[in-house]
Amino acid sequence: MTWADLHLHTLYSDGTFTPKRLVDQAQKAGLACIAIVDHDTVSGIDEGITAGIDLEVEVIPGIELTSEYRGYEVHILGYGLDYNNRKLKEKLAFLKKRRLERIHEMLAKLRGIGKELSPESVFSIEHSGTLGRLHVARAMVQEGLAGSLSEVFGRYLGENGPAYVLGFKLTSPEAIALIKNSGGIPVLAHPCVIKQEDILFEIISSGIEGIEVFYPEHSNDQIADYTRIADKFNLLMTGGSDFHGDAKPNTKLGSLKIPYSLVEKIKEKLIHA
Ligand code: AMP
Ligand code: ZN
Ligand code: FE
Ligand code: FE
Numbered sequence: 298m299t300w301a302d303l304h305l306h307t308l309y310s311d312g313t314f315t316p317k318r319l320v321d322q323a324q325k326a327g328l329a330c331i332a333i334v335d336h337d338t339v340s341g342i343d344e345g346i347t348a349g350i351d352l353e354v355e356v357i358p359g360i361e362l363t364s365e366y367r368g369y370e371v372h373i374l375g376y377g378l379d380y381n382n383r384k385l386k387e388k389l390a391f392l393k394k395r396r397l398e399r400i401h402e403m404l405a406k407l408r409g410i411g412k413e414l415s416p417e418s419v420f421s422i423e424h425s426g427t428l429g430r431l432h433v434a435r436a437m438v439q440e441g442l443a444g445s446l447s448e449v450f451g452r453y454l455g456e457n458g459p460a461y462v463l464g465f466k467l468t469s470p471e472a473i474a475l476i477k478n479s480g481g482i483p484v485l486a487h488p489c490v491i492k493q494e495d496i497l498f499e500i501i502s503s504g505i506e507g508i509e510v511f512y513p514e515h516s517n518d519q520i521a522d523y524t525r526i527a528d529k530f531n532l533l534m535t536g537g538s539d540f541h542g543d544a545k546p547n548t549k550l551g552s553l554k555i556p557y558s559l560v561e562k563i564k565e566k567l568i569h570a
């Protein structure tokens with residue numbers, strides 16, 4: 298059997314591996330194909346593809362866009378997009394700036410509840426591109442303001458936490474359109490995060506073409522549910538580990554593999570788009 302993992306982060310967003318190290322480790326973990334899907338950036342893709350050619354790992358260009366829908370944070374994956382598309386790049390440059398402002402907004406909220414964290418401590422967490430909550434969380438642990446990442450997300454930075462900032466600039470339909478207009482396939486990431494069914498179906502009907510059925514946190518029942526939804530709405534099925542390198546040591550490369558036949562279906566759709 299040939300295996301793939303279509304959800305991997307590098308240090309161009311909040312992972313810790315360079316694209317080259319990611320490809321190297323993926324090959325050692327028995328993966329023939331991976332997709333790099335950093336948060337709101339495509340900066341790691343060229344390096345990943347080059348490493349993939351050397352190491353004979355197929356690297357699919359991708360992205361994980363953060364969007365807002367009715368007050369919730371919704372992640373939209375994009376596969377096979379033209380990552381040099383000018384409009385895409387302009388939008389991503391804007392989102393990167395917005396993510397930086399958001400860091401300062403989260404730090405202000407933390408200060409308001411007596412957790413003083415300097416911007417420098419966040420920026421000194423190794424990264425090369427977009428910044429997010431995981432950088433803040435790691436800095437808090439490093440500075441001794443919290444004992445663990447799960448404590449940070451549980452008490453401060455989770456979606457209902459006192460220091461959480463939504464404020465993303467793309468709505469889910471806009472994120473879906475941005476991916477489609479760049480020649481990519483929009484896929485709803487980790488649908489388990491969306492608790493209300495009506496919202497799930499609204500997002501699907503805004504032009505989603507695939508659903509991330511296989512994800513570490515999905516139970517067998519959820520996998521069955523999302524498989525049924527994929528059948529009903531004629532969606533591609535995808536999956537991946539959401540590996541972040543050492544930033545999330547509990548998620549290992551190779552821990553979630555999907556059959557390559559699912560990748561072939563994605564590629565067929567890309568060719569006929
Ligand atoms: P952001 O894009 O800044 O909203 O951050 C989202 C990222 O935060 C996710 O992709 C994860 O890397 C991380 N994250 C969210 N919730 C948790 C959690 N409970 N534990 C660890 N990391 C989390
Ligand atoms: Zn992340
Ligand atoms: Fe995500
Ligand atoms: Fe992710």
